[in-house]
Amino acid sequence: xxxxxxxxxxxxxxxxxxxxxxxxxxxxxxxxxxxxxxxxxxxxxxxxxxxxxxxxxxxxxxxxxxxxxxxxxxxxxxxxxxxxxxxxxxxxxxxxxxxxxxxxxxxxxxxxxxxxxxxxxxxxxxxxxxxxxxxxxxxxxxxxxxxxxxxxxxxxxxxxxxxxxxxxxxxxxxxxxxxxxxxxxxxxxxxxxxxxxxxxxxxxxxxxxxxxxxxxxxxxxxxxxxxxxxxxxxxxxxxxxxxxxxxxxxxxxxxxxxxxxxxxxxxxxxxxxxxxxxxxxxxxxxxxxxxxxxxxxxxxxxxxxxxxxxxxxx
Numbered sequence: 461x462x463x464x465x466x467x468x469x470x471x472x473x474x475x476x477x478x479x480x481x482x483x484x485x486x487x488x489x490x491x492x493x494x495x496x497x498x499x500x501x502x503x504x505x506x507x508x509x510x511x512x513x514x515x516x517x518x519x520x521x522x523x524x525x526x527x528x529x530x531x532x533x534x535x536x537x538x539x540x541x542x543x544x545x546x547x548x549x550x551x552x553x554x555x556x557x558x559x560x561x562x563x564x565x566x567x568x569x570x571x572x573x574x575x576x577x578x579x580x581x582x583x584x585x586x587x588x589x590x591x592x593x594x595x596x597x598x599x600x601x602x603x604x605x606x607x608x609x610x611x612x613x614x615x616x617x618x619x620x621x622x623x624x625x626x627x628x629x630x631x632x633x634x635x636x637x638x639x640x641x642x643x644x645x646x647x648x649x650x651x652x653x654x655x656x657x658x659x660x661x662x663x664x665x666x667x668x669x670x671x672x673x674x675x676x677x678x679x680x681x682x683x684x685x686x687x688x689x690x691x692x693x694x695x696x697x698x699x700x701x702x703x704x705x706x707x708x709x710x711x712x713x714x715x716x717x718x719x720x721x722x723x724x725x726x727x728x729x730x731x732x733x734x735x736x737x738x739x740x741x742x743x744x745x746x747x748x749x750x751x752x753x754x755x756x757x758x759x760x761x762x763x764x765x766x767x768x769x770x771x772x773x774x
Contacts, residue, residue, distance in 0.1 A: 473545070475512060478505045480542045482518060483535045486525050555749035557588035564754050567596045567605050568615035569665065571693035572737075575713045576615075580761045587757070597692075598665045606742040612751060613758065614740040625740050628755075630762045633710040633735045635673070637726040638718055640701050645726060652729045656682040661705040662689035663696035673708070676730040697721055710735060712766040737762075 481491040482502075492502035509517055515530040527535065573595050584591050596611060605611035607622050614620070618627055637655065639645055645658060656677050662669060669686050677684055687705060690696050693714065700707040701721055709718060709725065718725055739758060745751040 475505065475509055476538060476542055476545070478502070479509050479517070480538050482506060483527060483531055483538060486518065486527065488525070555753040557753055560588045560750050560753070561590035562750055563592045563594055564613070565594045565596060565611045566613045566615060567598065567611040569598045569693060571710060571713055572615045574694060574717045576762050576765050579765055580758065583757060583761055606740060612741065612745065613754065615758070616737060617735055618738045618740045620740060624743055626743050626746060627738045627740045630737045630739055630759065631712065631766050633712045633737055635708050635728060635732050635735065636711045637728050638697065638700055638707045638709045638723050639726065640703070641722055641724055643704060643724065645706065646724055650726055650729055652677065652680055652682060655729055656684045658706045659687045659704060660684050661696055661699055661707045662686055663691065663693050663707070664689050665691050667691065672732050673728070673730065676732055697723065713737065
């Protein structure tokens with residue numbers, strides 16, 4: 461049967477489904493009912509099958525129809541091919557995490573990895589012991605990691621220029637100031653001018669010295685002094701801990717790390733745009749069972765990690 465199909469590249473593969481029904485039912489009427497066709501339509505299909513195979517396939521014997529020797533010969537192969545086609549076209553079954561053996565690559569800055577990574581790794585280890593998570597740090601240049609297949613997921617503030625990328629909002633965060641315990645800004649009212657007059661430390665994967673804070677200060681005729689910029693969230697916190705510099709962090713995503721270092725967060729006395737934290741992936745992985753499982757685990761773990769973070773008091 462495989463050889464016959466190869467020789468006839470233009471065959472309508474729907475004929476296989478019809479042939480399977482005819483051989484199973486051994487009746488044009490019953491096969492038509494099974495496939496939701498009219499009797500005449502099934503009769504025409506049988507005619508096409510006969511012309512394609514060069515065999516009558518079914519012949520009348522009294523009030524019934526019986527398969528020809530050729531039909532009996534190919535019946536099992538026809539059933540196998542129809543089942544294989546149905547398996548290919550059917551939606552993939554939900555992944556069984558316990559049987560999943562894959563490496564998933566997640567692109568995220570260290571703020572996100574630090575905040576969510578421990579919970580995520582622990583949960584994946586429990587549910588899918590053969591799965592390995594590989595975290596990539598953000599590059600100082602934009603790379604199409606999702607499009608190229610170098611990463612399975614991206615987490616954080618997504619600014620990918622690829623229009624096909626699928627995004628899902630996880631939570632909305634805001635920027636807050638972070639200082640060492642006992643810093644002068646922790647006493648008294650924190651005004652925009654006091655905030656601007658302090659020494660500031662940026663963390664930026666691209667090494668930027670200015671950002672939304674500077675635009676908000678400029679609108680008030682103020683300007684801050686940035687003394688350094690570092691590429692990672694963790695490095696900025698370590699510098700803030702051992703200096704009088706004022707850093708920036710995310711109120712919810714950075715809360716656990718800030719607390720663990722004994723640092724203080726302060727509301728920034730400016731109108732700043734919110735930060736939408738998202739999960740993004742390429743549409744080619746939309747229906748992949750293992751990827752769907754990973755997205756569900758990440759979604760639940762992230763929301764659990766930030767759900768109980770108390771807001772920074774004004």
